[in-house]
Amino acid sequence: MPYAAPSGDDSLRPRILREQVAASAGGGLRPRKSRAEASGPSAPAAMAVAAVAAVLAALGGALWLAARRFVGPSVQRLHGGAVSGLMHGKTVLITGANSGLGRATAAELLRLGARVIMGCRDRARAEEAAGQLRRELLQAGDPGPGPDAGGAGELIVKELDLASLRSVRAFCQEMLQEEPRLDVLINNAGIFQCPYMKTEDGFEMQFGVNHLGHFLLTNLLLGLLKSSAPSRIVVVSSKLYKYGDINFEDLNSEQSYNKSFCYSRSKLANILFTRELARRLEGTNVTVNVLHPGIVRTNLGRHIHIPLLVKPLFNLVSWAFFKTPAEGAQTSIYLASSPEVEGVSGKYFGDCKEEELLPKAMDESVARKLWDISEVMVGILK
Secondary structure (H helix, E strand, O other): OOOOOOOOOHHHHHHHHHHHHHHHOOOOOOOHHHHHHHHHHHHHHHHHHHHHEEEEEEEEHHHHHHHHHHHHHHHHOOOOOOOOOOOOOOEEEEOOOHHHHHHHHHHHHHHOOOOEEEEOOOOHHHHHHHHHHHHHHHHHHOOOOOOOOOOOOOOOEEEEOOHOOOOOOOOHHHHHHOOOOOOOEEOOOOOOOOOOOEEOOOOOOOOHHHHHHHHHHHHHHHHHHHHHEEEEEEOOOOOHHHHOOOOOOOOOOOOOOOOHHHHHHHHHHHHHHHHHHHOOOOOOEEEEEEEEOEEEEEEEEEEEOOOOEEEEEEEHHHHHHEHHHHHHHHHHHHHHHHHHHOOOOOOEOOOEOOOOOHHHHHHHHHHHHHHHHHHHHHOOOO
């Protein structure tokens, strides 16, 4: 009996007739394929393919990050290499030398024969770091302190709290009484994006430590640096200076506080201070230069909160893209020791090369005004 399509759906007739022909040839109606079957592999198979692709992508990314980590940093090394004994007979003061950039800078200058003074807030931690540095030198086979130019230098720990002007003054008084010379001062210590808090003297913490503490320290040691000339001052700033400005109406951030902006302001102040100091030191044979170390894996960001779930990714990225402390310290070491920058002053460096500054970091009138106000804030002028 002929198959009749339901009325009102004549469009189905050609397809139904084809199915009848196929059924008569094959012994019955063929079941129609499901939409999933018609479209390709099953869902589990597709998921397996996606998982394999994800693993391959992750492995590829990891290999790329590893290559970036181990190949990239080679350009960051000290220009011309480091010569053992280069700093023999020179005394170097490094603030914040118990960890991070400061510790790495101390380690290298010590290896070059310098007599390194670690100016640190926490004396116990500084003594511990000093002990580790001495053991590392012995393990590396470097000779201990001695009269030969090839020997490693001496390491001294002194207490210095840059958040206390009283501590800075006491430290400098001790330096002037005990040290006959000072060849290099490295203003390295800093605090990064902390919650709002004040120093012992009532200054906003980042501006107080990063700028004012070092401002007073440098001024009180200038006489010793001049009598030791040729001598050098090295100031550690940051690329983040670009996001700061000097608001003379609210230097202490009492009207408003943004921890990121205040850090950038303190780093801009470092640069303005360096340039004004270079102008004042012309003809003294004491040079001063400022640098940015790049993005470095240190404990400087201890006040930054990173969500727990994001930390593994952040650690991977920082491992791949951030400098190690030893790499980040290269420009500090270069400016402290290299003959290439002898006589160079008032310049801004990164990766052991001079770099350009934004106009706001070269404003001489702002630099002079900041200097004058800083003198009053720290009590140099009443």
